Amino acid sequence: MGKDKLWRFSEIKRFTNVTEAPFSETFPQKGKWKEEIFKNDKPIVLELGCGKGEYAVGLGEMFPEKNFLGIDIKGNRIYIGAKKALEKKMDNVQFLRTRVDFIENFFEEGEIDEIWLTFSDPQPKKPRKRLTSPLFISRYKNFLKKNGLIHVKTDSDILFEYTEEQIKEEGYKCHALTWDLYGSFQNKLTNSEKEIFNIKTHYEELFASKGSIIKYCCFEI
Numbered sequence: 001m002g003k004d005k006l007w008r009f010s011e012i013k014r015f016t017n018v019t020e021a022p023f024s025e026t027f028p029q030k031g032k033w034k035e036e037i038f039k040n041d042k043p044i045v046l047e048l049g050c051g052k053g054e055y056a057v058g059l060g061e062m063f064p065e066k067n068f069l070g071i072d073i074k075g076n077r078i079y080i081g082a083k084k085a086l087e088k089k090m091d092n093v094q095f096l097r098t099r100v101d102f103i104e105n106f107f108e109e110g111e112i113d114e115i116w117l118t119f120s121d122p123q124p125k126k127p128r129k130r131l132t133s134p135l136f137i138s139r140y141k142n143f144l145k146k147n148g149l150i151h152v153k154t155d156s157d158i159l160f161e162y163t164e165e166q167i168k169e170e171g172y173k174c175h176a177l178t179w180d181l182y183g184s185f186q187n188k189l190t191n192s193e194k195e196i197f198n199i200k201t202h203y204e205e206l207f208a209s210k211g212s213i214i215k216y217c218c219f220e221i
């Protein structure tokens with residue numbers, strides 16, 4: 001492992017806005033995120049597979065009335081977002097380093113208000129591992145509040161087509177769906193909604209530079 005990666009791993013251990021937790025044990029602060037970790041009573045929004053946490057930090061700046069929690073397994077990526085949030089003295093942004101596969105061990109029923117899936121791995125050969133698969137949706141149901149929204153922003157045709165099928169098959173209430181987020185769909189958006197989509201993640205920049213068309217949907221489970 002590179003020196004820089006090792007250094008970032010040791011740094012996040014000192015960060016007050018990063019929690020590292022064993023994958024498969026029930027989390028001691030399950031049900032107490034607001035009280036013990038954010039130390040406020042604001043609703044909590046998750047960014048799953050957050051990488052460098054551009055959405056957690058960007059939305060955190062736009063919506064100080066909400067809490068944002070970025071989750072990823074890669075500590076060296078979380079380091080970037082967590083450092084930014086610390087430098088900006090943001091008290092509504094936290095990060096959790098763990099595997100999303102064990103996510104229901106971390107939250108109590110109704111503890112989470114919203115979920116963002118930003119450029120999640122499309123898992124071309126393992127549909128079950130997609131973050132919008134029935135397996136993952138059943139996990140989210142354990143803690144996402146009633147009417148809580150799931151947002152999916154992706155470059156991947158495979159993941160997006162699959163998600164659209166899940167929405168139809170399972171009868172999820174779809175609030176928005178576009179195969180070209182930055183096309184004519186923009187005309188339907190308010191300025192503040194446009195601002196939300198103007199947050200660009202590392203992978204979005206990467207895929208967009210190669211000509212990928214960005215897709216977006218938002219639904220209730």
Ligand SMILES: C[S@@+](CC[C@H](N)C(=O)[O-])C[C@H]1O[C@@H](n2cnc3c(N)ncnc32)[C@H](O)[C@@H]1O
Pocket residue numbers: 048049050051052053071072073074077098099100101118119120121201202203204
């Ligand atoms: C394609 S990257 C997208 C990162 C970021 N959201 C972006 O748009 O730049 C997918 C991210 O999901 C994370 N990831 C993949 N599988 C995971 C898992 N099982 N648990 C937690 N994170 C995972 C990876 O570490 C990676 O940072």
